Amino acid sequence: MTIDAPSDAPIPSVLPKLDEIRQRLRSRTDRQDERRILEILAGATAAELDQLLLELDLRALLGDVDDRLMGPDNRTALLELLTAERLGDLGIPARAALASALQRGRTGRLDEQALRRIWIGTRGADVTRLKNALDGRGGYHDLHQLFYHDIDDDALREELLAHIAREAVAVSASVSTREVKILSDIDDTFYANWKDARYPKKTVYPGVLQFYAELDRGPGAEPGRPGDLTFVTARPGDRLGLVEDATLEALAARGQLAATVLAGSFTRLIGNRAIAEKKLENFVEYRRLYPEYDFVFVGDSGQGDIHFGQRMLELAPEAVKAVFIHDVVATPEHARLDLAVGGVRLFDTYIGAALEALELGLLGPEGAARVAEAAIGAFRAIPFPSHAHRQPRRLEMMLDVARLNEVLPPSLLIETTL
Template sequence: MSSPTLLASLLAGRTSRTEEQQVLALLRMASASALDRILLETDAAELIGSLDDRRFGPANRTAVRDLLVARIGDLSIQARANLAYGLQAGPTSRADAEAIRAVFLSCRGEDLTRLKNAMNMRTDSHDLEGLVYSDVGSPTIRAEILNHIAREAAGVEPGEAKVLCDIDDTVVCALHDRRYPRGTIYPGILALLDALDRGPDDEPFSMGDLTFVTARPGDAFGLIENHTRASLRRAGIAHHSVMTGTVQALFTCDLMAGRKIANIEHYHALFPEYRLLFIGDSGQADIRVGDTLWQRLEHALDIVFIHDVVHTSDAERARLRGERIHLVDTYVGAARIAHERGLIARAGLDRVVQESLSALAEIRWSSVEQERATRALFERDAALG
């Protein structure tokens, strides 16, 4: 029986003291390759959470945490990311936060970038931003992690950007846009996000460089965030993370913008080695977000796209373009600008055009006039190149 299989049998159901000791013995005796395989194939949250620190008796949870941290050099990048998740998923004590810090400090340079990307690729609410800014409760430990990230980012050049994208009226027609039936996934947006993720050569350093920044509120158990992720996966966006808002931030556009900006600044502190792209819409506060980002993060920002859903005048569009905020009617138009700026490959642009024209045929339009007017925008943008 393999080590992961034996471990799974020991962790099944409620774990007794004897079984906890057997788990510890198995981990102590495991070779470096076997231990790495265990951390790759076993749910680390279940592994750590199944062992207890008893008031009168052995502190087995502490023992397994200390053992894994002591042997962190035996673990691959993905296994280290899984270990951090195991410490993050349940209640995270100061000792757990110190162990999480050890995971970060165990990697340098490009390895640290790969570790952060692996941490951020989870399909639930336990992503990198939640780990550093929420689960690590100690400001001192958080600062030590962020300082290490900043130092190690200096020599890393991924050659691609992280994409920060709104959801409502940016990915899906939801609030202010009357050009499409409500609930429509905008033609071309999925192909554009994929092309931006793949970068200018269509050969990405990493996939999953997409994070959704939404005003939708989060909650203590991650239920809303997990629902958002599930909806995005159903729409065809598999690799992404989500940064949510608050109920209070929904009250005014200023509060919505402030929350998004704070989240994006957090994100930049976690990935300072990457350039940033922001995609939003003109319906609420995203123009304000884009303007503030140019003021605060000009050194890191490549471009701001705003999906125009409220028929902004040509004069206002020209003014905003002078402030490096590009309003677009279609994602074909956005893709053309992105290609001109060297942000996506020609093949990526072609995929956006093809997906957009195909998607238009699948929409159940509310009226002939709605379809005619929207198709005209795509035909105009498609004909430009």
């Protein structure tokens, strides 16, 4: 059964309830405040409760309602109410908001049991929706963080992952084409920021944003669900999520507004193979969270991504549909051909990447053409320091446009003048 999304229209009867709860949460709550909050929530209709959870600061609610030494156990009662007695009244956005609030700060046994009830009480395609809703909330408190860092009970984690796997089987059986999660590196893949001195530093590569968008959209007439981009980076994570949040802010400032970040490790920061193995560890964990999806990886030739892509293909050949590598070190043609035989495709521009994706059936002709048009427009705006810096990159772009035009229908041919 699909759990309906909430209506955008506010429910008038919610407003006084919302105002009273907020008023009681503004100062330190006592037993009377907590009892009244529980009464309001318990007495709300299904639609009212769903909207209340979407409007309230749930982190404050869960933090202010307490289990007291001499009783009553109001926090326990609150979690029982929301995640057991009334869970069926909550849509996926409200469930995601509640799960997100539970993972903030220390996640104790009571919180983990509440999380268990949310996940076990969600079935079928709604599990996929809940996972994506958590990842779509922004910040480092995402699905991967919840399962592999916030939940401490190993047995519980495995139980929930087994539930995800079971529900994914039904989801996969109900669709003709599986959706794709796009995994991407950042430095020298999204923008020039490590070994690539050919472009001005921090230049977002022409066409990369559109390439992500088109992979996310898919090749069919009906676009896939948007928001399936995850960055897998060597940048080390930290317990407070500062690196992940700063990375998301930097990506948003450069046009990539929605994404998830899987960070690296300080202990795996030295050496391409160590970096690749940490990325692989993240991929293995991430794939267990999304077994109903296929995967595409976009990386670069400068820092272990070729090895990572090869290991992905070895580990999950049926699920990894492509490995695209932005060549920033002038890999010889014979080496490119050898890598292509093993499923690793190198490209010079994102127009070339779009051509590779078109050949693999991951983009349609219209999508590939949109990548090319976006790349050309972005290239024209890059402030190269000199003509000598710009000209080789211009020739790469024109060459890939010509190659793409060879396979596009006449109505989609790209203008080659730059």
